[in-house]
Structure formats: structure tokens, C-alpha cells
Amino acid sequence: MTPSALKSWAEVAPRLIAVAAGRESADLVIRQGIWVNVQSRELLPNHDIAIADGRIAYVGPDARHCTGPETEVIEAAGRYMLPGLCDGHMHIESGMLTPAEFARAVIPHGTTTMFTDPHEIANVLGLAGVKLMHDEALMQPVNIFTQMPSCAPSAPGLETTGFEITPEDVAEAMHWPGIVGLGEMMNFPGVVAGDTKMLAEMAATQAAGKTVGGHYASPDLGPAFHAYAAGGPADDHEGTAESDAMARVRQGMRAMLRLGSAWYDVESQITAVTERGLDPRNFILCTDDCHSGTLVNEGHMNRVVRHAIACGCDPLVALQMATVNTAAHFGLERELGSIAPGRRADVILSSDLRTLPVELVIARGRVVAEAGRITVDCPHLDWPETARASVHLGKTLAPGDFEIAAPEGANHVRAKVIGVVENQAPTKALAADLPVAEGLVEATGEICQIALVERHRGTGGVTNAFVQGFGYEGRMAMASTVAHDSHHMIVVGTDREEMARAANRLGEVGGGVVLFAEGEEKALVELPIAGLMSDDHAETVAAKAEALGAAMQAAGCKLNNAYMQHSLLALVVIPELRISDKGLVDVRTFELVPLIEEVLQ
Template sequence: MSENLFPSWPDVAAQLIEVAAGRTPADTVIRGGQWVNVHTREVLPDHDIAIKCGRIAYVGTDASYCCGPETEVIEAKGRFMIPGLCDAHMHIESGMLTPAEFARAVIPHGTTTMFTDPHEIANVMGLEGVRLMHDEALMQPVNIYTQMPSCAPSASGLETTGFEITPDDVAEAMAWPGIIGLGEMMNFPGVANADPKMLAEIAAAQRANKTVGGHYASPNLGPDFAAYVAGGPADDHEGTSEADAIARTRQGMRAMMRLGSAWYDVESQITAVTEKGLDNRSFILCTDDCHSGTLVNDGHMNRVVRHAITCGCDPLAALQMATINTATHFGLERELGSLTPGRRADVILTSDLSELPIELVMARGQIVADSGSINVDCPHLDWPDHARGTIHLGHTLQARDFEIRAPDGANTVTANVIGVVENQAPTKALKAELPVVDGLAEGAGDVCQIALVERHRGTGGVTNAFVSGFGYTGNMAMASTVAHDSHHMIVVGTDRAQMALAANRLAEVGGGITIFRDGAELALVELPIAGLMSDQPAIEVAAKAQKIVEAMEACGCNLNNAYMQHSLLALVVIPEIRISDLSLVDVTQFKKIPVIEGFK
């Protein structure tokens, strides 16, 4: 049943009342479970749940009076009955999957609600891309709400995107049925400086009574942070420390603590609850970015809840952070997030609240997964042809396109270098003394080359710089058309000829990720939809993504989830230093900087 066909509470209120009063039989009764009540943080044994029209009509100690000859009875057998899990902030495109395939991947893990920000495709296809994601999301058997992207480009003047999102686009999208709010407001300097465009987008969302998502990626908790909060963002997921979490919640924001494929920010912030004793209702769990390998092998929001519990959080508090807290934040407390009358019957049966095995999943009153296997269709949108032809390089690239010419007479140069930090989104701004060979600055040691290749308009532009931290050895290159958020093409390599081979290969297949070494392709993930997503099942994409991981390791890289680090090196709103199609960018000062600062 699609979202736009799912009955609203007013449509079925009379039927829910009739079931609760015992005058009409329920469609389904879950019998003999332990009711996890996230409103009161209680576990109540020997309870039943009666369901009608996909919604909960009754929860109590005996629903036998709600049963009729046609009522389906599900025996909980003493297992815990918990609400379906909610992901408060995420990007479907980061899974390299369409909304349909992402839903198929996470439903067996107990995720029944997602709040998604498709700003990746917005940078490639503009408002049309957002609408396509929104429309496929509404077709799914679980709840996928869309946040209208706010920042494309993420930082005006520092990058060039395929399309630009405007306040008029935001105002138009606010009327779409699945739009829940404004996506993360990444241009935090713009908000703090009262940029008219940013404030117009926030105003459009607030006039529509929608939630404004935040993204304050700065350690500065002084006047800039105060100005950002005054600008209207209601939550933030960029915190990395206890102080960040406390500062946000004290100012009335929700602190969204993320555990993605490469971002491990729960452990460092949850002490605000577990040790400082802050009210956990101001805290929310999310994933932000999960690639297909994590989804297939490790889980989704169940993984985040388990991790929070491992970090010392009470299991019931952790569940609140992944259910009712999220629903309340988005104004949906009367619709989902708890197992109480009127809400959507999104129910998980599990035998252990700490380990959280997902044994049965129900969404909107329908069993959608059982014992880890999905048993419901996830319909696909018919994506238009032009969504599959978004890689435009302008010309076939050569090794010379990746040269970094040194000043005349230089024997060595002092270069600004992007320093990758394992398991964190921020980078370090480093400097390195690098050799000059035949007039070209060359990488040395752990420093190799990085390039951003323009791929939206076919300009032929290539920005070249240096990066360290991957540990690559030999003659290799890795290229990806997933390059948050502008989504040009990022190429990292130790050899310019391999960099050209990798870039041209992605143009040939319509986008994706590839690794070359010594002229041979070691691994490839095709991502033909906008150069960001595959429409293949998650298990197949995950298998190809694993080949990428293995190829990176074969080339000397042992970073955890290094691909995610690779894909974020162009995100010019997260400190300290990034690459764009225009130049290197110092994100602590939001200004362009040269690759070569000096020479000898």
C-alpha cells in the first residue's frame, strides 16, 4: 500500500473505535507479548495489540474480545513488542541504492520509518531529481518522508553543481504530500550571517509548519553557533563531542547522534545522557550515511540502537531515541513512533532488548519481514532515460590533465594537503614538502594526488591537489562519481595514467566507482542513476562494493570504510580542508586556497 493511499486517522477513526469497544473484530491481534511503552519507559508483560486498517486500535492485557472468525492472531510468545525503528536523518543515495532497494534492504532490520534528505541527487538533477526520489519513496510499504534539500550548492561561490536549489523550489516542494521539512542547512556561515537566500528557504519551511534540519559543522560554540540557532534549524547531526550534544540541547535543538558506515559519533556524545544525566528526550539516533555493505552485513537502525546500548545507554532510553523522540521531533507523535491507539501498526517482535534480534517486522499492520527475510514488494519508479546519462566529461582525459605544475626553478614545493581522519567526517589541513620532477609537483610517502573532474556540464575542467591518509602504494587510482555534495568525479591516485583510465571508465559506464592498478581494473560498481545509485538489489551492490574494499586494501589502504572518506573529500561545508571544482577550500574560513604555497 503506498503512502498516499494509506488511510489517515480521520478516515478510519470510527473503525478503530468499534474495535476498541468490542463491536467490530480486529484485522490482526498480536497476543501475549511484552509491551515496550516508549511514552512511559516501561515494559509491561502479557499484553496484546489489536490492529484495524493498518493502525493500532487497542493495547491491553486481553484483546480476545477484539477477535472474530477472520482475525489473524500472531503469537508473540512472550517476546518484546517494540515500535518500528525510525532513522531521523539519512541520505538514501549513500547506500548506492534507489529508495525501493534501500527499503528492501532495511525492512528486515526493523526500520519502518525514514526521514531522508536527497540532496545528493538535487546537486545532479535539481528539483526533478528530488521529485523522483520523493515519488518512489511514497510507493514503498514503509514510511519514507522526504526533506526538501536546502543547499545545492552546499556553499555558494566555493563549488559549481549541476543544478541550484532556490527558495522558490523549496516553497514549491513544501506542498508535496511526502515532504516533512527542510533538509540539513549546511551553509551554516550563510545562516549565521543572515544570508537572504538561506533565510528565505527556512522561512518557506516554517510557513508550511515543517521542521528545519540543521548541520553545524564547526567546533565554535560561541556567537556563530548562537546566530545559527537563532536562524531556525531545529536539530543537528554534526556533533562529535559531549560538549556539542549539550550545547545543542540546551539551546532547544535535538542532538542527532549518528552511527553510519564511517561516522562513529554516538559514543562520544551519549555521555551527556548516561553520565551527565540530561533528559534523553532531546536526543535522537540516526545513520546519516550507510553504504550497501553495512546494510546487508551489519544492519541499519537496529545496529545504531545496539551500539548506543553498548555505549552504556539504557535499552529503553535508546529505543526512545530511535522511535518516539524522532516522531515527536517531526510532528508525527500521533502518527507513529509508539505502540498506542491510532498510530500506524509498525511493530517489531524481538526476544532481547539489548541484542535486538529482529524476528518479525510489521509495517502499517502488514507483516513485511520474518526471521530476516522480506516478504513484501518494494515497487520501483520508472526512472527517465536522462537520469541515466549524467556523466559529461567534455573530452577523453589524459595523464596530462592530472599534472600539478610547480613554479619555475622549484626543486621542492610546500603544498596544502587534505588529511583524512579515520571514522570522522572532518579532515585535517596539513602541509607537506613535496619533490618536483620534470617541473611537476609529485606526491611522496603517504601523500598522493586527488582530482575533482567536472562532470555535469562537460567543461573538461580538472582541479588537482594532494591528499594523505589512504596509504596507497604502487601505480593505482580510484575514481567515484559519488562526491558529496557537488557530485562531480573524485579521483585519487598515485599515478596520473591510472587516474585517467579510472575517470574515463566511469564516463563509459554512466557513473559509479572503480579502481585501477597497473592498467587493469580491479573492481567496479556501476551507478547509472544520476551517477549515484544502482537499481539492483542491495545484496548485489554490496557484493560489488566489497570488491572495492578489497581492491583498496590490495592497494595499501587499511582505513575503516575508506570509501566513505573518499566520497566526502569534496564536501566544502565540513572542516578543515576540501577540494571543489574551483580550487582547494579552507572550510574553517570558507575561502579558496592554493595547492602550492611556497617552493625552494
């Protein structure tokens, strides 16, 4: 399987040369626009672009010598001609969509290249799931490259996944046509400790001449950070402060600044460029995680570029961070990321560089979206039944499965509590004094119960703990089979009957997100593929997700994009406190810790 309708440079070079020289006619000419040259950081008015066989043949002040009677001509009419936007790090599954439907959602926003890490499906379906994502990605009319997931499980010994990824899996995938590197190396303690499995995965990637993705989710910039940088990761998107971005680029890594649905890490780091004056060529913009509602209602990489500009970044620099910088990082600067001869003809027409309205999108030399509407098909893979039957609870859950027994004789206890931080991936390790009633520890005030329900092997296992920050009120529960990265089921609620009801509902529909309140189902987003994705259109999924958000607000939640916070509560590689099928995990020390700290009389 090869990228859809695209020939290699070697195959088309003779024609590109002939078109540029005027011996042959171009397939398409874009006339008289402002050339946004991200190579030289210039705006060059009154230029033409000539395209042949899906690639750029000529960029100059007059392409009439390339234009014949059969050449299609698009009048730019003084608009900006900029390269298609690239997302340097992202997870398609976070959009609750398949690669085809994700592409369909983002193409009208000007995204023509994505570097994706399908480690969500890797945790559920293993290498076979990665291959399915890879294969559908290659069918699309835009460029979707795949990074082979590196860490499933993300923290060995602290969680159990549906499948594990091995160094042998990584070495095999490096030969697939759409693989561009290794996905984010989340097991940073393993790298720092010299874990042989992690080093073998990175060695296989580097032996293939491909890029190792990074993920250093720790504020410690001392010896541990330097050891991680020495291990080989070439980039990192987990920075949240200016000092993080500066440390990474100084050590030869690319700093990836993310703006996802719930991660707002651009503003706090881009000052390394705008105020400190660091060379911007080693900075890349990305989304990491965007759900369908954000894609449909707000945008994708165009949203990130606009935000970077609003944070004080020069528009041309921001565009470099979303085009040529990204392409260069993955060794593809001669293939994409700029409007220059030989590159894939991925071009956006826009009337304003700051607000960035995406008026026309061309990918591989053909119009794929106009005025916010897609104009091409995004082919679907025939997803097998094995991918649609991934939720195995092993039993019907009962309220008793969500009880937290108190130590004998206790009237009150001090318990660890996961503290949600709005708009950020990290949590806080909190503690609270909680009452005991009839031998059970009870959540009070703003504290809810949280449970992780095993869903890969049907063990019937349930891990219970406490969480604070959602603000839920009344009798309610929300359950999700999207639970980064092990993707068991996370249930958060104020009532154990509602928690059982929500969990069982997801078992019935084969995965998704559901919210119950006062005994009634208030919202449901079905995600039948691996319990992570829907193959419905993005607009349909976004509407259901919007109804879910409204139901969460009606239940008392006031957090921005709280669903993203919910889905990350099992991510045992980001501090400080998380939940897994093995218990409560202190990610500061990477140890399992007891829920009850102290018995209070």
C-alpha cells in the same frame, strides 16, 4: 501520489473505536508479548495489540473482545513488542540504492520510518531529481518522508553543482504530500551572516508548519553557534563531542547522534545522557550515511540502537531515541513512533532488548519481514533516461590533465595536503614538502594525488591537489562520481595514467566507483542513476562494494570504510580542507586557497 495502502486516522477512526470497544473484529492481533512502551518507558508483560486498517486500535492485557473468526493472530510468545525503528536523518543515495532497494534492504532490520534528505540527487538533477526520489519513496510499504534539500550548492561561490535549489523550489515542495521539512541547512556561514536566500528557505518551511534540519559543522560554540541556533534549524547531527550535544539541546535543538558506515559519533556524545544526566527526550539516533555493505551485513537502525546500548545507554532510552523522540521532532508523534492507539501499526517482535534480534517486522498492519527476509514487494519507479545520463566529461582525459605544475625554477615546494581522519567526516589541513621532477610536483610516501573532474556540464575541467591517509601503494587510482555534495568526480591515485584510466571508465559506464591497479580494472560498482545509485538489489550492490573494499585493501588502504572518506573529500562545508571544481577550499575560513604554500630550494 499518496502513501501506499494507508488510510488517514480520520478515515479509520470509527472502525478503530469500534474494534477497541469490541463491536468489530480486528484485522490482526498480536498476542501475549512484552509491550515496550516508549511513551512511559515501561516494559509491560502479557499484553495484546489489536490492529485494524493498518493502525493500532487497542493495546491491553486481553484483546479477545477484538478478535473474530477472520482475525489473523500472531503469537508473540513472551517476546518484546517494540515500535518500528525510525532514522531521523539519512541520505538514501549513500547506500548506492534507489528508495525502493534501500527500503528492501532495511525493512528486515526493523526500520519502518525514514526521514530522508535527497540533497545528493538535488545537486545532480535539481528539483526534478528530488521529485523522483519523493515519488518512489511514497510507493514503499514503509514510511519514507522527504526533507526538501536546502543547499545546492552547499557553499555558494566555492563549488558548482549540476543544478541549484532556490527558495521558490523549497516553497513549491512544501505542498508535496511526502515532504516533512527542510533538509540539513549546511550553509551555516550563510545563516550566521543572515543570507537572504537561506532565511527565505527556512521561512517558507516554517510557514508550512514543518521542520528545519540543521548542520552546524564547526567546533566553534561561541557567537556563531548561537547565531545559527537563532536562525531556526531545529536539530543537528554534526556533533562529535559531548559538549556539542549538550550545547545543542540547551539551545532548544535536538541533538542527532549518528552511527553510519564511517561516522562513529554516538559514543562520544551519549555521555551527555548516561553520565551528565541530561533529559534524553531531545536526543535522536540516526545513520546519516550507510552504504549497501553495512546495510546487508551489519544492519541499519537496529545497529545504531545496539551500539548506543553498548555505550552504556539504557535500552528503553535508546529505543526512545530511535522511535518516539524522532516522531515527536517531526510533529508526527500522534502518527508513529510508539505502540499506542491511532498510530501506524509498525511493530517489531524481538526476543532480546540488548542484542535486538529482529525476528518479525510489521508495517502498517501487515508482516513485511520475518527471520531476516523481506516478505513484501518494494515497487520501483520508471526512472527516466535523463536520470541515467548524467556523466558528461566533455573529452577523453589524459595523464596530462592530472599534472601539477611547479613554480618556475623550484626543486621542492611546500604544498597543502588534505588529511583524512578515520571514522570521522572532518579532514585535517596538513602541509608537506614535496619534490619537483621535470617541472611537476610529485606525491611521495603516503601522500597521493587527488583530482576533482567536472562532470555536470562537460567542461573538461580538472582540479588537482594532494591527500594523505589512504596508504595506497604501487600504481593505482580510484574514481567515484559520488562526491558529496557537488557530485563531480573524485579521483585519488598514485599514478597519473591510472587516474586518467579510472576517470574515463566512469564516463563510459555512466557513473559509479572504479579502482585500477597496474593497468587493470580491479573493481567496479556501476551507479547509472544520477551517477549515485543502482536499481539492482542491495545484495548485488553490496557484493560489488565488498569487492571494491577488497581492491582498496590490496592497494594498501587500511582505513575503515575508506570509500566513505573518499566520497566526502569535496564536501566544502565540513572542515578543514576540501577540493572543489573551483580549487582548494579552507573550510575554516570558507576561502579558496593556493595549493603551493612556498617554493623551497
